[in-house]
Amino acid sequence: MEFGQSMMPSMLLKPKSNKIVLSFFELISLKIQRINSRLAFVVIGPLVHYLVFKRFRITIENLMAIRRQYKAILKEATGPILVCPNHLTLVDSIIQAVALNSLAGHFFHFRSLPWNLPEKKNFYHKILWRLLCYLGKSIPVVRGASPVEGKKSVEKMHYLLKCGEIISIFPEGKRSRSGFVDDVDYSYAVGHLLKEFPETNVLCLYMRGIKSGGFSNFPMEGENFYFELKLIKPESKENGLKKVRDLSKQVITELKAMENNYLLKGSHANEAVGW
């Protein structure tokens, strides 16, 4: 499936504003970014996999099962997919990317590598970070953006979802300082998106370092990650902003339940699988 080619019946996509208002240049830029990302993946992909699995000896519990489940979800889900992970470290998106598919899997099914929405002020002040974000399928977003800037970012997300691309968005809107899913002071960005695209599936993804876990900039060397995936389709009978809040709450509630499930388990399989 190539970018720009809708992989789902257009009737599944019912944005509130039916028309994409991005300029021709912006649409072409997104297409070019995807092509460049795929080309660069030949170099960046193995490098990232090497750094994660070999240099920092990160392992992921039940890696193969997680990848099988993700593959099955992409195959079976009808409608756009929004990946909604909890957020504890600065490199959650990278860990998530290497966990969800193999190098070859991402390259040959480039759609499986989700787009990310990094905070502009965190990653776009240095040219190298900027370049890596660009090549890593990222769209910068500005927290507290003006309506015009915000609408532009949302339009890009709409366009990507419409093209069958997968977007990863942290539903909490920030890293949880408490180390646990913040089900009180969280963002409503996911709710806004789900309200615009009611047929969107949400892939809730709970990930946590088993050895040290919690909030940190980077996972510890040799960390073993727990992953759990669950596909949900939030629905709400509310209208307007109440619907936005309700949809956001459903996603956070699911993530919280996954976290509680993890904490209740207590012990985990002894054998972790690496690259």
Place this chain on the structure above:
Amino acid sequence: MNEQQVYEKVVTLIKPYAKNQEAFSTVSKDSKILEDLQVNSARLVDIILAMEDEFNIEVKDEEADGIWTINDAVNVIKTKIQ
């Protein structure tokens, strides 16, 4: 309910969500809710929903998008309760 009462009620509704509590000593109708009072955008949604409940009104999405200052909020409420 007159404009001053609506304004005071709006300020009361915003206060629990504002990170910059000191700004309330100089708060005015022109205070920007996100910037001056440091309310994040998700909490602004909570404030608008609280306004809906308080004044028994419904704020449309496009009206919510236009709420940047306390005065914007007061004006939206005023037009709906008249």
